[in-house]
Amino acid sequence: MAIDKLVLWLQQNFGYFHGKGWILEVFAVVFITMLLTLLEGMVYKRLLPRLQKTKRIWDEAVCTALHKPLNVLIWLVGIMASAEVVRVSTEQPAAVFEAVNTVRNLGIIALFAWFLLRLISQAEEHCLEGRMGSKRLDKxxxxxxxxxxxxxxxxTAAxxxxxTLGIGISGVLAFGGIGGAAVAFSAKDLLANFxxxxxxYLDRPFAVGDWIRSPDRNIEGTVEHIGWRLCRIRTFDKRPLYVPNSLFTMxxxxxxxxxxxxxxxxxxGLRYDDAxxxxxxxPAVEAMLRNHPDIDTSQTLMVNLVEFGASSLNxxxxxxxxxTNWERYQAVQQxxxxxxxxxxxAHGAQCAFPTTTLHVPEGLQVKGTGKQPAHGVAWPGEVSATTASSPSN
Known part of the structure; x- marks a missing residue:
């Protein structure tokens, strides 16, 4: 192999490495690992822009999801290979080197799970952007x-x-069955929220971005996040409100x-004088509404006299x-x-407001003036009767 020839050449020309060839082997493995890491980065930077220009969404998603896990995998394999060289070359291997195979297997499992999680996240982003189909899907x-x-x-990865660690899955499942009742009892609130x-998610009474309110509780605002345990709602005064999911079932x-x-x-209200x-x-108000461009005439439309009020005809x-936009609605209503x-x-009428009319009987004088007020008008000051009789009703 090229590495063996390189080691032999260094041993022949540099006396320090005589009997210590494993140091050169470790150096060579680390050096090759660094080269592979740089090569992977160069390929990724050149390949990703090309994939983004094509319609093959899954190719781009796989490339993006694979980049970081593959980078870590190269270093994992390199480090494990170096550890294996040290373990084989030393006369008394350290105990930590005895777990090289186990650590490598666990690392590969973790990296593969990481790759799948990143791939799922990429698929979510593409679906939300509408790149997986002809229309955007529900968030x-x-x-x-x-x-x-x-x-x-x-x-599954766990x-x-x-x-891999030698722990039987059947035993874990059996333990879960026995301890399930205790766990469920101690975490009943957590399970209720779950x-x-x-x-x-199943009934979909609301979605992210919806404005919701509850007549039973002081809950009103825009839904920002729906989690497994709670929902985050942004109130209209811009404060975050965290509501446990179990509350929405009640x-x-x-x-x-x-x-x-x-x-x-x-x-x-209109004045009684304008009856x-x-x-x-x-009819004029109703015609205005039916001809208004922002009024939906397919819905109920009524303009009716409904009440004889204390001071007005309503x-x-x-x-x-x-x-349905709140700002636009306010402008239309105005x-x-x-x-x-x-x-x-335009019809010579006026809107009514609460008024009080004082009817003054004939024969009354305004005290201190010696004058009699005009019909239906009272002078400022007190009013006193000057006759013993009053007009009959």
Whole structure:
């Protein structure tokens, strides 16, 4: 071999290495390992840009996922080979060298599991970007499938590692069956949150990015993350709210993000003096709504007189906007209100507000003035009666 020839040449020309050829062998192994590492990095930097320009998504995913584990694998094999050289060449090998094969096997198992986990993460990213198909997939579903697949890989790797260490899998499973009840009892809250998260993934009452609220609890905000134990919700004052998954199985959840329209519902009061104009105002307001470009006329639309109020004749506007965006909805609602005011004023009417009218009987004088107020008008100051009789009703 080339390494043996190199060692022989160094021993012949350098007396220091006589009888210590294993040092040269270790040096050669480390040197070759470094060269392979540099070569792997160069190939990766040249190959990845080319794969990114093609439509072969899986080739790019495998290349990206394999880069770091392969780099570590090269060093693992190099170090293990060096340790094997030292173990064979020394007269009394250290105890640590006796586990070279076991460490190498465990390292390969761990690196292969790492590669699979990175490959799953790459697949998740491509699915979320819509590169796996014609449309983007649901983020919550992709995250759930990714977590389940990663958990399966880690459990399988752990069982294979135990088998490599000489620990029987059947014994581990038997221990799990016996201690399962105790573990379940001691971690019942953790299990409740786990199954709560599973129910969220299956029923999908909300997804990441949805605005949710609960009428049963003080919970309202935008969902940022759905984990196996809890969900992170960002409230409207930008504070993070962490809610255990088990809570969602016991409360009702409202998901305004999935509304199809936003509703405008309000009562507007007209003066009783304008009662004769109500019949013209209401059809005009309804026509304005039906011709409004941002009002969904396929939904319920009503403009009706609904109440004889204490100070006003109240009519109701009930309609739905096409948009569900909160900012756009506020702008549409404002436009509807302003146009309603214009219609009311165009018909010579006014919006009502609470008023009090003082009816002064004839024959009353304003104290200190000696004058009688005009009909229906009271002078400032106290009012006192000057006659014993009052007008009959």
């Amino acid at each position: 919550t579903t992709i995250n759930a499938l990714g977590k389940i697949t990663k958990a399966s890989v880690m459990i 069982l294979v590692a135990l088998q 199954f709560g998260g599973l129910i969220i 409360i009702s959840i409202e998901n305004p993000s999935r509304m199809t329209n936003r509703r405008i519902k309000t009562n507007i 004769s104009k109500v019949g013209d105002i209401l 009519f109701m506007i009930y309609t739905f906007t096409k948009t 436009d509807v209100f302003l146009k309603t005011i214009d219609i009311i004023e």
